[in-house]
Amino acid sequence: MTRRLGPTLATPVVVFVLASLLTFGLGALSPSNPAAAVLGETATAADIARMNHEFGLxxxxxxxxxxxxxASLTGDLGRSYFTTIPVSDSIFAALPVDLTLAGLAVLLAVLLGGAAGIGAALRQGGRFDRAVTFVASGLGTLPPFVVGIGLIVVFSVLLGALPAGGYVPIEAGFLPWLRFAILPALALSLDIAASIARQLRTSLVGQLGENYVTGAVVRGLGPRRVLFRHALRNAVGPALTVLGIGVPMVLGGAVVTEKIFNLPGVARLALQASEQHDVPLIQGTLLVTITVVLVCNTLVNLALLRLTPQGGRQ
Known part of the structure; x- marks a missing residue:
C-alpha cells in the first residue's frame, strides 16, 4: 500500500498542472479580445492597446x-474584466451552493445505490433484483435535466410538496435548505445511484460465491458480519470507482440543473462569464472545479487503497 500511495498522491498534482495550463491557454488563445469587449464598439485601436497593457495581455x-x-495557489484568481470584483470573491460566494448540493447528491447516490445494490445481490434472481436492474437501466439513460424537470412536475406542480426553484443557505436552517436542495440533488444523484447499484450488485454476487464466504459461514460467523466485514469490503471497489467518476458528472450536470432550479452556484457563474467573455472569471471557475474534482478523486483512490485488498487507482 505504501508503494502505491506515492503515485496516488503525485498523479493529481501532475494532472492539476496540465489542466491549469490548458485552462489558461484556452483563455489566452481565445480569438475574442477582452479589452475590446470591455471598451465597446466605439473603442479606438489605441484604447484597446492601452487596455491590453493594463490587463497584461x-x-x-x-x-x-x-x-x-x-497567484492562484495563494487564492488570488485575478479580477473580473467587467466588474473588477476579485474572481475568488465571486467564486467562493457561489461555491457553498455547489459543495452542499454535490455533497447531498453524493450522499443520496451512496445511500440509494448502495441499498439497492446490496438488496439486489442478496435477492439474486428475485423480484427485487429484477426491479433494481430494470429501474437502474432506465435511470442510466436519463440526463439530470430530464430527471429535474420530471421531479418538478411531480413534487412541485402536481403535489405542491416542494419548491420548484430557488435556494436557501444552509446557515438559515437545515430543513429550509433541504426543502430547496433535495430536488436538484436527486436530479444529480439518480444516474450515479443507478450505476452504483448495478456495479455493487454484480460485484457482491461474485464475492458471495467465493470460497472465503463459504468458509466464514462454516466457521459460524453471522450473516451480517460475513456481508459487511468480508464480502462487501471486497466488492465495494467498482462502486467506489463509479463514485469517483460521478463527481465530475455531478459538477458537469450542475450547469443545466442550476439553470432549471434557479440556483446561484458556480456553474451559473461560469455560464454568465462565458456569455460575457470574462476570461479571468472563466479561468477561475474552471480551476476551482478542477481542484474539487481532483480532491474528490484522490479521496476515492485513497479509500480504494484502504478498503480493497489489492488497492488500485482509477
Missing amino acids: DRPFLARYADWLG
Missing part, C-alpha cells in the same frame, strides 16, 4: 501563465 504567454498559477 501584451506579455509573453508563459510569463503570464506562471504569474497566474503562482
Whole structure:
C-alpha cells in the first residue's frame, strides 16, 4: 500500500498542472479580445492597446501563465474584466451552493445505490433484483435535466410538496435548505445511484460465491458480519470507482440543473462569464472545479487503497 500511495498522491498534482495550463491557454488563445469587449464598439485601436497593457495581455504567454498559477495557489484568481470584483470573491460566494448540493447528491447516490445494490445481490434472481436492474437501466439513460424537470412536475406542480426553484443557505436552517436542495440533488444523484447499484450488485454476487464466504459461514460467523466485514469490503471497489467518476458528472450536470432550479452556484457563474467573455472569471471557475474534482478523486483512490485488498487507482 505504501508503494502505491506515492503515485496516488503525485498523479493529481501532475494532472492539476496540465489542466491549469490548458485552462489558461484556452483563455489566452481565445480569438475574442477582452479589452475590446470591455471598451465597446466605439473603442479606438489605441484604447484597446492601452487596455491590453493594463490587463497584461501584451506579455509573453508563459510569463503570464506562471504569474497566474503562482497567484492562484495563494487564492488570488485575478479580477473580473467587467466588474473588477476579485474572481475568488465571486467564486467562493457561489461555491457553498455547489459543495452542499454535490455533497447531498453524493450522499443520496451512496445511500440509494448502495441499498439497492446490496438488496439486489442478496435477492439474486428475485423480484427485487429484477426491479433494481430494470429501474437502474432506465435511470442510466436519463440526463439530470430530464430527471429535474420530471421531479418538478411531480413534487412541485402536481403535489405542491416542494419548491420548484430557488435556494436557501444552509446557515438559515437545515430543513429550509433541504426543502430547496433535495430536488436538484436527486436530479444529480439518480444516474450515479443507478450505476452504483448495478456495479455493487454484480460485484457482491461474485464475492458471495467465493470460497472465503463459504468458509466464514462454516466457521459460524453471522450473516451480517460475513456481508459487511468480508464480502462487501471486497466488492465495494467498482462502486467506489463509479463514485469517483460521478463527481465530475455531478459538477458537469450542475450547469443545466442550476439553470432549471434557479440556483446561484458556480456553474451559473461560469455560464454568465462565458456569455460575457470574462476570461479571468472563466479561468477561475474552471480551476476551482478542477481542484474539487481532483480532491474528490484522490479521496476515492485513497479509500480504494484502504478498503480493497489489492488497492488500485482509477
